[in-house]
Amino acid sequence: MAPVPRARPHALVVPFPAQGHVIPLMEVAHALADRGVAVTFVNTEFNHARVVAAMSSSPVPSKTEFNTRNGSSGRMIRLVAVPDGMGPDEDRNNLVRLTMLMQEHMAPRVEELIRRSGRGGEEEGADGDGLGRITCVVADYNVGTWALDVARGADVRSAAVWPASAAVMASLLSIPKLIQDRIIDAEDGSALTQETFQLSPDMPVMNPAHLAWNCIGNDEGQELLFRYLLAGVRAVDECDYILCNSFRGAEAATFARFPKIVPVGPLLTGERPGKPVGHFWRPEEDACMDWLDAQPARSVVYVAFGSFTMFDRRQFQELALGLELTGRPFLWVVRPDIVHGDVHEYPEGFLDRTASGRGKLVSWAPQQRVLAHPAVACFVSHCGWNSTMEGIRNGVPLVAWPYFADQFVNRAYICDIWRIGVQAVADGKSGVITKEHIAGRVEEVMGDAGMRKRVEALMAAAHESVQEGGCSHGNFDMFVEAITA
Template sequence: MVSPPHALVIPYPAQGHVIPLLEVAHALADRGFAVTFVNTEFNHARVVAAGAGLEDGGRVRFVAVPDGMASGEDRNQLVRLTMLMEEFMAPRVEELVLASGESSGAGGKITCMVTDYNVGSWALQVARRTGIRSAAVWPASAAVMATLLGFDKLIEDKIIDAEDGSALGDKPFQLSPDMPLMHSAHLSWNCIGDHDQQAALFRYLVEGVRAIEQCDFVICNSFQDAEPAAFSLFPNVLPVGPLLTGERNGKAVGHFWKPEDEECMSWLDAQPARSVVYVAFGSFTMFNRRQFEELALGLELSSQAFLWVVRPDILQGGAEHDYPEGFLDRVCGAGGRGKLVTWSPQQRVLAHPSVACFVSHCGWNSTMEGVRNGVPFLAWPYFADQFVNQLYISDIWKVGLKAVADESGIITKEHIAGRVEELMGNADMRERVEAMKKAAHESIQEGGSSHGNFDTFAEGMKKA
């Protein structure tokens, strides 16, 4: 009996990467692959604790490897985490590949590797050393990927420094006329850590680009109609999205926090159609106390019902949530119009008919989920690719409004309430986001461009 192709899938160890890579893993399993999914030990424990998708009848085998950080270290130190992964994860991953196919090995011999682009620099070297096919998954926008693939042009045009990737001036640039107007200070490597960390990350990403050039496929969690200009720049990148991130068969997969599913959804069931403001800032965004209070008061001032996801670690410095005096009693008590949860089944929330708009950090998963469900945005980026995603939302697709800070850097309660009111009454914006929703759904149906691209990718990865 011929063994099925066996894919080793490796996400970058962060919530916004684990979820789409796990969907890629399931989509490969749908197409006849055995799949081994590699989480760090830290994240594997979090997914298990959340009960988020490990009981899948053996479709996907989950393996945990060390990330090199101590048990109490802050995994939000992304540059340190990234640099340690090659030293600690690469040897274990290579062992997995070489040991596969032995009598005790589950799933048979590993025949290919599907890795998050952001771990590509070392993972793809493992694939080459072990002689298996390889693919890279870019889980964010094609526009941001284009800044990496086109870094030579950015250097040539004197937009970034060749040595450390730092911004040379603050003049905005466009990679093509139909793409967002970008700022070099908002390039992904320039948004994290201090200068030395940014320089190290830039060099790591450049090394990754060189590695990516050697792999068999590069796929992207986007769709052709969303970013035609970006895909025209790099036609070898296959759009396969929007991936159904976060849920499969009505069940959350890959989450690090336990969703308050039924309580959250039953609350939405009791609200009128298109009446609820959904507020969620992903797994990394943090606020200072002043901004957190302005957000709370802005939601109250809007006079709209709201569902607000407040992570336990959302305040900077590990501070306890300190809501404005009386806020919980006024807005979230008995008969109030607010609902607070620590995490939510976001795909189900955005698909709910009561949700009218989405106050979002503009992470790409959230952006695609909002688009796929036809929900307009109040776009409030925090770091990295989120600034480019905000530009797509507000300037290119015109399906949302920007949250704009005042001269002190605070997005005020009055601004938040005003933007929410503007979103709730903007019929033209809702029409545009509904058109994007239709295009997104068509792309992933059988016969659609993304569905066909994923089939092409899967068939190519089956080859010896």
Template structure:
């Protein structure tokens, strides 16, 4: 008896990428695939440790595999540019070996028949797929708008928006990719928001190479939905919207998280709070604060007078007890106090809780989609990379949140934080808009919805040995394979 189709899934080694790629793996398994999910050794250990019942809990057809990332023990893996460069040297040979040796014993899961790679992994994964003769699809786990900026490199250079060599800002720095797209700032492009100039230039060149590699992909799917970003999908209709992808929760269990879950104490605390009263505060896995900003955030939450649930990662930088404002923990976070501090939260469940009224967020795309799915308005506070473009959509395009604005010294003050929270709480129009987005998001992923249909078509095509066309579920467009998207890069 023949084994089912077998996909190797390769996430970029950061939590905001591992989580949605894990859900893609589950969605493929739901459609009959066996899956080999490849994490770096460092991240594999964290994912397994964070799973409540061990490595095999709830994985079914999914097999977790670890490969080296080339970084030394204890080295800072938030050095994304260095990590990306090392992946090509250390991960690539092991991934190719996994593919070539798969199915040798004749038992299931059998020979790997296709690859699903995070777009951000880069050219080497696509090269391996082509050398080993398997078809390859890429997952773009962020907004379609950010992907459109990458696919528009030639236009941005031709229009004198960015420098061709390093991607840095030239000219006035603002641009619009089409009349329907929002005005963007070249200083806020993803590669211009990471590290120093040399790191930005290196990342830019890696991204350009990545776009060229995507010409060789059979398909690209995106964690967004048609009604969220219609202008982006109009510009590049071959990108298949399949979102919003369920990120991190499967049958009540966290999947793909790096942080060890605590008990459900925060959920029990939410149960004691009035409906739509709680400010939820979470800044993802990368955001760091200096001491002053951390204290202003704490004091702003206190000044709001609202109950709050604040996720303070162990490594957030200045999040140790002695860096809280004097007396803050006693005044605000004691028994029966205004606030609740946790080092990790089951974010899907928190945002779905009726007590949550608004979301103070770094605007990471997973968090953005989770807030939209649960009709929670945002106080948008981006930190780096794509988050600034996401903020534009939250506050200016969808109008489901307000921007956190720094003062002349670069600090978002406690008074501003408290004031914005009060605005969010009282804005009925914003509540209506985010409810409408929630409805559209849920319709897209239900049976018969556009995103659901796109993923079905993608999965079916990935089962086939020969390339075939996939019809995008958006009301009429029927593009072919993804490689036609990047024709403009050939010039």
């Protein structure tokens, strides 16, 4: 009697519904598919439409599922949409409300996807796609509170993906000790002291007021978010793996102190031509790259602040004038929602002056390709973790300008531990980062040969980690072997 073939491994991947989470989770999905694991990738309906629209100029499919084949071998990532519970016109930048609604509206649909995947076995699979029964749930930590509970209820393996620094993950795992040491309040996580602290030597110095839950939302939202994150700590403590988008060379002290966190990064976001990588906007690719091709080597200041950073009118104008004051060519990503369609938000005459070619303004850029371009010399960044890793992977030093959440810890890494960038500091009286300060910080970064050498050394360590034989590559292989055994 012929042996019964083993069922194909099938992972359900669930990102938190924000750009900085969807992109690295999509790369995790591709890395799984590269190793023979079928993937069902679950986006909210709102983000699914944006991802599919960015992938193709064709209309968004009316079905809630969109299939994409990874090459001729039949490997597949299936994109699936589920509701997030918010109305069509609600502000999805309200992360606290979005987080609170997910469990009620997304969890039942994810549970249904797992249950349906068992119908018909490998041959029929879920909805006839041939992917077979879901055998593992790989969930963004930020949806882990409910997604990992769903996995346990369905009796399938589970893993949490932490798409930010290991140090911030460690701060979450350390919440009970932070409460015990009276650094934060047990009820809402608010700071009980103005003194900074370290979780261990050689880890970043942290400010309790800048812990992730203390930087988002109002007081009510802060308490809700803190309790959600605390529940997430308990949930991930029971899962099989915590995979982190970092590498040992960047955070050796953190990984030594918290061995449950497994480095598998830096994830190669944006490096899969022709394949979906989770972008919400279609990059102005040709315009960016053609303009960069015309610039001298190591001359361009690249400026991008991610999906959430907002400026008031004065700070926005100071930034524009500061870039102009550098006298250097600059590529500035200005999201349409920042200027609200009102060109008068720019300083008077600024757009006319930049039209001569010194400055290039785009609504979204192919960031990985931009940072890899030999013309780029400096990255003015909000210090989001994806951006920080992309800066390192391409050997580009930074001007660190954090906005919220984990970005303040990332700034500490950039400026104090790795010493590959400098901090943008607001004027003590006005509270504004002035144009003179911006220009001065850019010049400092671009003229510091030691900083360039340090970021290039970190770049080499990052590349080594993800190559075959490297630590992160080996960790991901180990993870896949465990979930497919």
